[in-house]
Amino acid sequence: MKLNHIDLPVTDLEAAAGYFQRGFGFERLPAPAEGMAILRSEGGFALILQQAGSAVYPAGFHIGFLQSSDEAVYAAYRRLADAGLPLPAAPAESYGCLSFWCQAPGGILVEVSHRPG
Template identity: 80%
Template structure:
């Protein structure tokens, strides 16, 4: 089975959609209502964002973008910089992998990492 999509509530729909488009290369496609953003990744995965008054995720909740190499992690970090987005702490080794963490507007915590082996 292939994961097709995930639907997340956010408190800043436009900010989160813009962040994920500029920082992570998602393309926005037509949504049936204004309170929703449908973002497609280059692999066809759909990240659906829905405007919410509150977005309360469990403490450890996050989404992760696995990269094919350490260089790709650094390139993803640089993409945020090139897009003029706020920069998180630089990539560092954590739990045996190179990673960095950032937060999209609207409450989505994001991990970008490469796990060797």
């Protein structure tokens, strides 16, 4: 089974969509309704964002982008820097993998990691 998409509420649709486009290379597709952004990753995964009056995620909730190598993790970190986005702590080893964590507008916690083996 392959995960196809995730649909998240956001309080600032344009800020959140722009973050994922600039920082993670998502392509914005035409949306069937106002107040919605459909973003597609290079691998075909769809991140759907919907404008909401409020969005509260439970403690620990996050989305993760698994990378193919440690170098890909560093490249993802550099992409955030090149896009002029706020930089989180640099990639570091944690629980047997190289990762970094960042926060997209609206409180969406994002993990970028490579797990060897």
